[in-house]
Amino acid sequence: MPLSSERKKHFRALGHKLNPIVTIADRGLTDGVRAELNRALDxxxxxxxxxxxxxxxxxxxxxxxxxxxxxxxxxxxxxxVALLYRANKKPNPKLSNLLR
Structure with missing residues (x-):
């Protein structure tokens, strides 16, 4: 389900203060990068x-x-720089950038 423009605006405001967690270089989306992306999004x-x-x-x-x-x-x-979002069914309040 696509996000509303208001929700995206809110996420952009939250993302402004974040630092990049994952770096994708010239080798692209390797298996290691995908694993790290999934871990970070979870x-x-x-x-x-x-x-x-x-x-x-x-x-x-x-x-x-x-x-x-x-x-x-x-x-x-x-x-x-790209800002990515994936909803987590049971977010950890200590780790989630949306709940802190």
Whole structure:
């Protein structure tokens, strides 16, 4: 279910103070990067991802791959940083960026 524009606006405001947790470099979405993305999304729900990919077209390809991940919503992508959200059924209040 797509998020409303108000909810996305709220997530962008929360994401402003976050630091990137995962960095995706020139090798793209390897198995290790996918595992770390899933762990980070399970723990934090809302995360920033640094796209350390030099070419703009390659960054767009990586963003398209991120969109294809199950239940992942891209809230915002500015330059080399993307803000991702995936709802967690039982979020940990100590780890979730939405509950802190």
């Amino acid at each position: 723990d934090h729900e809302l995360i920033k991802v640094k796209l350390a990919v030099s070419e703009r077209e390659d960054r767009h390809e990586v963003v398209e791959l991120l969109k294809a991940l199950p239940r992942v919503e891209i809230i915002q992508q500015v330059g080399k």
